[in-house]
Amino acid sequence: MDISAGNAPVFIEAFWNCCEDLEQSGLGVPDVQIINAILADHDAGYEIRLPDLIATRAYMPITVPRQAPSLDEQARALIDECLAESERLLDVGQGRRAVQEILFLLESITTAFRGMGEDTETIQGKYFGPFINEMKKRERGKAQENILTWMTTLHGYLSSPTGGGVHHGTDLKEGIAIQPHEARLYCNLARSYLTFLLEEHDQQTNGASSMPWSAY
Incomplete structure (x- = not known):
């Protein structure tokens, strides 16, 4: 999780994998509903829909001219x-x-x-x-x-x-x-x-x- 902290979807996946491993060891971990509620509260833009991690919003950036004739x-x-x-x-x-x-x-x-x-x-x-x-x-x-x-x-x-x-x-x-x-x-x-x-x-x-x- 520390290694993937700079990448939101990879971090979420790492956290979920940790939870699965800990659950198999008999420890109590948050379920999918709790994790998704936290992601929604923080507007993370992702949701766990097993077995996938889904982007919940699709952004279209404002178009900027790629080639400005007057610039080199x-x-x-x-x-x-x-x-x-x-x-x-x-x-x-x-x-x-x-x-x-x-x-x-x-x-x-x-x-x-x-x-x-x-x-x-x-x-x-x-x-x-x-x-x-x-x-x-x-x-x-x-x-x-x-x-x-x-x-x-x-x-x-x-x-x-x-x-x-x-x-x-x-x-x-x-x-x-x-x-x-x-x-x-x-x-x-x-x-x-x-x-x-x-x-x-x-x-x-x-x-x-x-x-x-x-x-x-």
């Missing part, structure tokens, strides 16, 4: 790698790390906007906050300003020690642990913002006539 191959590779790793971490019950991976990608994509804009108003920030603030100034009064505000709200909460704690550690007294279903929501929200940023970048680089991207 290195950037596309980073997008693919981070999205795939985030999904893998979600599948094995590592919600906080999955959110951390997708947040890293969101921060990275904003750097693609450096130098864009009018000659007197080019974006020159180095970090996520300054980048977004400069972008908001250029989009004042438009829908984009509100979208960027929502994006920074999500980023700020997830980065805070009393929020997601994915950047600066978690406050041990006031921090809020990310639950599996919350991690999925945060990742999907971040994916939506990634799509928005990629489309904004493509429009600013190549105009609105760009060809559609294939789905990830």
Whole structure:
């Protein structure tokens, strides 16, 4: 069980195997109904239906463009790698790390906007906050300003020690642990913002006539 602790379904299987072994030795162990009740209480996403372990929810991640024409191959590779790793971490019950991976990608994509804009108003920030603030100034009064505000709200909460704690550690007294279903929501929200940023970048680089991207 210690060895498999990083993988939710493998850990559950290991626990069940332990229970079976102990029961054969004459010790009292929780039955299937009790274990399933605990899994449901913690929204683990799995249920024991002997002889199988069944996933109780099927998630479809928000689609993110796989190939952004205005970005180079290195950037596309980073997008693919981070999205795939985030999904893998979600599948094995590592919600906080999955959110951390997708947040890293969101921060990275904003750097693609450096130098864009009018000659007197080019974006020159180095970090996520300054980048977004400069972008908001250029989009004042438009829908984009509100979208960027929502994006920074999500980023700020997830980065805070009393929020997601994915950047600066978690406050041990006031921090809020990310639950599996919350991690999925945060990742999907971040994916939506990634799509928005990629489309904004493509429009600013190549105009609105760009060809559609294939789905990830």
